[in-house]
Amino acid sequence: NLADANGHEVRLWSRHGSQTLETVLKDVQIVLSAISMTGVRDVAFQVNSFSLSPETIFITATKGLDPQTTCTPSQIWQTIFPNHAVVVLSGPNLSQEIQMQLPAATVVASNISTAAEVVQLVFSSHRFRVYTNPDPLGVELGGTLKNVIAIAAGVCDGLQLGTNAKAALVTRGLTEIIRVGNDWGAKTETFYGLSGLGDLLATCNSPLSRNYQVGYQLAGGKTLREILTNLQGTAEGVNTCQVLIQRAKQQNIAVPITEQVYHLLQGEITPRQALDELMLRDIKPEYNY
């Protein structure tokens, strides 16, 4: 509806709607995918079976990781469409607030700067400020990895651990995200921007975040199954956490908060035990300069 308000013709497709994907995609200039991670590969393959102009730009807004390959959504789109521009759109963008037309900012990132600039123009308005960025991987990983920390933040608030604990958790969570992101090839500065720290702050502090809700309700004693059954929409952090643990092990990266979230989601420990595990780790310098 942001693009619509800027005078663009917008067509929507959902697997539950009546129109076929092929009809909706006929003669389009831009394709924006906001499918949950589990559907990205299937839908991208479907799209690839239709004839699209080589100028068509793909935008991906999905915040997840592929369990089989650990690939990001943009890597999946780019592999299937090697000759098209792919733009990552990510930022502190809780959808209910955007629908209420509250002001927000976001980031559009691509290896092809002209494509990012086109997308920036399509969505920019007095209530939605869009920045370009040349580090699509960093932008995408910021939006994806913060979901795991948002689960931990929900636990922290659910247990009423206080503002100091929350600040420590979010800050050390960012350190963890940067460690993983740097190893993957993303730039540190990107994680201090809107798509990293910005989105981390939004999701770790808002009951509108599904990932935060998962953590909050786990702290309240519900099981993951109960929570997911009643949750409106996708909490990508649940699957992302598993993939992240797998990748961190492979790459030998320390991700202590993610590890505790993982054990908690598996039902192996209680929220209080997760807290104790984190607080009683070996003492160490804040950074290894």
Ligand SMILES: NC(=O)C1=CN([C@@H]2O[C@H](COP(=O)(O)OP(=O)(O)OC[C@H]3O[C@@H](n4cnc5c(N)ncnc54)[C@H](O)[C@@H]3O)[C@@H](O)[C@H]2O)C=CC1
């Ligand atoms: N880039 C950004 O700033 C933001 C991105 N997100 C991300 O966008 C994605 C979607 O979020 P929401 O719309 O809130 O989730 P949602 O759960 O409300 O919607 C997911 C959509 O994906 C569709 N879907 C799932 N599997 C599919 C399949 N196999 N084939 C076709 N369609 C399929 C569902 O039908 C549904 O329409 C998530 O990855 C979320 O993390 C969410 C908020 C902001």
Ligand SMILES: O=C(CO)COP(=O)(O)O
């Ligand atoms: O990514 C989001 C906001 O930027 C949405 O967060 P949730 O997926 O946790 O609701």
